[in-house]
Amino acid sequence: xxxxxxxxxxxxxxxxxxxxxxxxxxxxxxxxxxxxxxxxxxxxxxxxxxxxxxxxxxxxxxxxxxxxxxxxxxxxxxxxxxxxxxxxxxxxxxxxxxxxxxxxxxxxxxxxxxxxxxxxxxxxxxxxxxxxxxxxxxxxxxxxxxxxxxxxxxxxxxxxxxxxxxxxxxxxxxxxxxxxxxxxxxxxxxxxxxxxxxxxxxxxxxxxxxxxxxxxxxxxxxxxxxxxxxxxxxxxxxxxxxxxxxxxxxxxxxxxxxxxxxxxxxxxxxxxxxxxxxxxxxxxxxxxxxxxxxxxxxxxxxxxxxxxxxxxxxxxxxxxxxxxxxxxxxxxxxxxxxxxxxxxxxxxxxxxxxxxxxxxxxxx
Numbered sequence: 001x002x003x004x005x006x007x008x009x010x011x012x013x014x015x016x017x018x019x020x021x022x023x024x025x026x027x028x029x030x031x032x033x034x035x036x037x038x039x040x041x042x043x044x045x046x047x048x049x050x051x052x053x054x055x056x057x058x059x060x061x062x063x064x065x066x067x068x069x070x071x072x073x074x075x076x077x078x079x080x081x082x083x084x085x086x087x088x089x090x091x092x093x094x095x096x097x098x099x100x101x102x103x104x105x106x107x108x109x110x111x112x113x114x115x116x117x118x119x120x121x122x123x124x125x126x127x128x129x130x131x132x133x134x135x136x137x138x139x140x141x142x143x144x145x146x147x148x149x150x151x152x153x154x155x156x157x158x159x160x161x162x163x164x165x166x167x168x169x170x171x172x173x174x175x176x177x178x179x180x181x182x183x184x185x186x187x188x189x190x191x192x193x194x195x196x197x198x199x200x201x202x203x204x205x206x207x208x209x210x211x212x213x214x215x216x217x218x219x220x221x222x223x224x225x226x227x228x229x230x231x232x233x234x235x236x237x238x239x240x241x242x243x244x245x246x247x248x249x250x251x252x253x254x255x256x257x258x259x260x261x262x263x264x265x266x267x268x269x270x271x272x273x274x275x276x277x278x279x280x281x282x283x284x285x286x287x288x289x290x291x292x293x294x295x296x297x298x299x300x301x302x303x304x305x306x307x308x309x310x311x312x313x314x315x316x317x318x319x320x321x322x323x324x325x326x327x328x329x330x331x332x333x334x335x336x337x338x339x340x341x342x343x344x345x346x347x348x349x350x351x352x353x354x355x356x357x358x359x360x361x362x363x364x
Contacts, residue, residue: 007329007330007362007363008299008304008313008315008329008330008360008361008362008363009330009360009361009362009363009364010330010332010334010349010358010359010360010361011358011359011361012356012357012358013045013048013348013357013358013359014035014045014050014356014357015050015354015355015356015357016050016355017035017037017043017050017350017355017356017357018037018038018039018041018355019037019038019039019064019069019352019355020035020036020037020038020337020338020350020351020352020355020356020357021036021037021038021069021070021071021337021338021350021352022035022036022071022072022073022132022337022338022340022350023035023036023338023339023340023348023350023357024036024073024074024075024340024341025075025340025341025342025343026075026079026080026085027075027076027077027078027079027080027343028079028080029080029107029343030342030343030344031046031047031342032044032045032046033045033046033340033342033348033357034055034073034075035050035350035357036070036071036072036073036338037070038064038069038070038071038352039059039062039064039069039070040057040058040059040060040061040062040064040069040070040089041054041056041057041058041059041070042054042055042056042057042070042073042087042110043055044108045357046108051108053108053109055108055109055110056087056101056110056112057112058070058087058089058112058115061089061091061092061097062089062090062091062092063090063091063092063093063094064090066126066127067126067127067128067129067149068090068094068126068129069089069090070087070088070089070090071088071089071090071129071130071131071132072086072087072088072089072131072132072133072143072144073085073086073087073088073133074086074133074134074135074141075135076135076173077135077139079103082102083102083103084100084101084102085100085101085102085103085110086098086099086100086101086118086133086141086173087099087101087133088130088131088132088133088143089131090123090126090129090131091120094122094123094126095120095121095122095123096120096121096122096123096129096130096131096145097117097119097120098117098118098119098120098133098143099115099116099117099118100114100115100116100118100173101114101115101116102114116181117181118171118173118181118182119143119169119171119181119182119199121145121164121165123146123148123149123165124148124149124150124155125148125149125150126149127146127149127150127207128146128147128148128149128150128206128207128225129145129146129149129207130143130144130145130146130205130207130208130209131144131145131146132144132208132209132210132211134211134212134213136170136213136218136220137213137218137238138185139174140170140171140172140173140185141170141171141172141173141182142168142169142170142201142211142220143168143169143170143171143199144167144168144169144205144208144209144210144211144222145164145165145166145167145168145169145205145208146165146166146205146206146207146208147165147166147205147206147207147248147249148163148165148166151227152227152249152257152258153166153206153248153249156249158203158204158205158206158247158248158249159203159204159245159248159249159250161190161193161195161196161197161200161203162195162196162197163197164197164199164200166203166204166205166206166248167197167199167200167201167202167203167205168200168201168202168203168205168208168211168220168222169199169200169201170185170188170199170200170201170242171183171184171185171199172184172185184198184199187241187242188200188201188242189201189241189242189243190243200242201242201243202236202242202243202244202245202246203243203244203245203246204244204245204246204247204248204250204251204271204272205222205224205246205248206224206225206226206227206248206249206252207224207225208222208223208224208225208288209223209224209225209285209286209287209288210223210287210288210289210338210339211223211288212288212289212290212291212339212341214290214291214293214318215291215293215341215345216291216293217238218238219235219236219237219238219291219318220235220236220237220238220240221233221234221235221288221289221290221291221303221305221318222234222235222236222246222288223286223287223288223289223305224246224248224274224286224288225285225286226252226253226280226286227249227252227257228252228259228280229252229253229255229259229279229280230252230253230254230255230277230278230279230280231253231277231278231279231280231283231284231285231286231307232246232252232253232254232274232276232277232286233274233275233276233277233286233288233303233305233316233326234246234272234274234275235275235321236272237321244272245270245271245272246271246272246274247271247272250263250271251263251271253274253277254273254274254277254323273323274323275316275320275321275322275323275324276305276314276316276323276324276325276326277323278307278314278326282307282310282312283307283308283309283310283312284307284308284309284310285307285308285309286305286306286307286308287305287306287307287308287336287337287338287339288305288339289303289304289305289306289339289347290303290304290339290340290341290347291303291304291318292304292318292345292347292360293341293345294341294342294344294345294346294347295344295345295346296361296362298362299347299360299361299362301317301318301319302315302316302317302318303315303316303317303318304329304339304347304360305326305339306332306334306336306339306349307336308335308336308337308352309335310331311331311332311333311334311335311336312328312330312331312332313328313329313330313331313332313336313349314326314327314328314329315327315329330363332349334349334351334353334354334356334358335351335352335353335354336349336350336351336352337350337351337352338350346359346360347359347360348360
């Protein structure tokens with residue numbers, strides 16, 4: 001690992017959160033952040049204050065604990081007009097659920113009765129649920145799903161195209177069709193492939209824990225949690241046609257899996273190489289981050305990501321598409337559960353065990 005470029009500092013802006021797993025913003029709402037709590041609530045941070053009343057409370061619908069819970073939140077690009085947002089949660093029976101909600105007549109309170117389930121699928125084990133949601137620059141909703149859990153992907157879901165597990169999915173929430181409450185974008189890579197799920201955008205992922213789109217160019221960055229040796233960051237350019245195979249469970253990071261096996265040079269060519277890896281000497285569970293596009297010149301263009309176990313925060317050059325050596329920016333000591341950004345491109349971090357929210361800024 002390389003030492004820091006200029007280094008960063010973290011400013012605590014909220015505390016008293018209950019197991020925060022995500023933070024994001026809504027289009028058109030400056031100075032407001034929405035914080036996802038694992039148990040099933042979404043809190044509002046506005047004008048420097050954490051609101052007591054939740055924006056949404058669906059705790060009675062959510063199975064929470066371990067890697068389960070309310071896992072993802074994404075606001076529709078036209079949220080300012082239509083009030084729609086989407087959540088990903090673990091249902092009480094263990095299924096993964098993506099549901100649509102609407103805000104109420106109050107900008108700070110959602111309508112629980114507006115729920116509409118968009119997609120539901122079974123998870124065979126309680127771990128590796130993915131759960132992140134984000135709208136891409138193309139206006140489609142992208143969904144991260146884990147490989148179904150256990151260890152080593154015993155069902156081979158990462159490489160299978162007949163399951164939604166171990167994937168990045170891409171759906172059209174604006175054009176329902178074919179008996180579904182969502183549409184299939186016509187250019188999805190497997191939309192016309194017999195035996196394949198048409199929702200699949202990319203595959204070969206173990207547990208994609210947080211992905212993001214660079215607001216400057218639309219590139220997608222994915223943090224994929226490793227099994228026993230390596231953590232990885234993947235990059236998919238905006239001009240990708242999809243169908244990218246990131247290799248799990250034939251490969252972990254940039255090595256054959258299981259460790260010590262041979263997966264063949266020709267076979268390795270079928271998989272997309274990560275742009276950054278680090279070993280379990282430095283952590284145990286990657287948390288994908290963001291390319292900084294905020295007002296601080298010293299940080300702009302760097303992709304920041306971290307590790308849940310060690311609290312280390314790294315960066316790489318967000319303009320380079322080849323593999324890079326991550327540079328250590330800060331040993332934070334936090335249980336880094338998510339990164340997020342506000343309307344101005346500032347980057348934030350949630351600390352799961354401490355129940356706090358931090359803003360990333362240059363080191364003094």
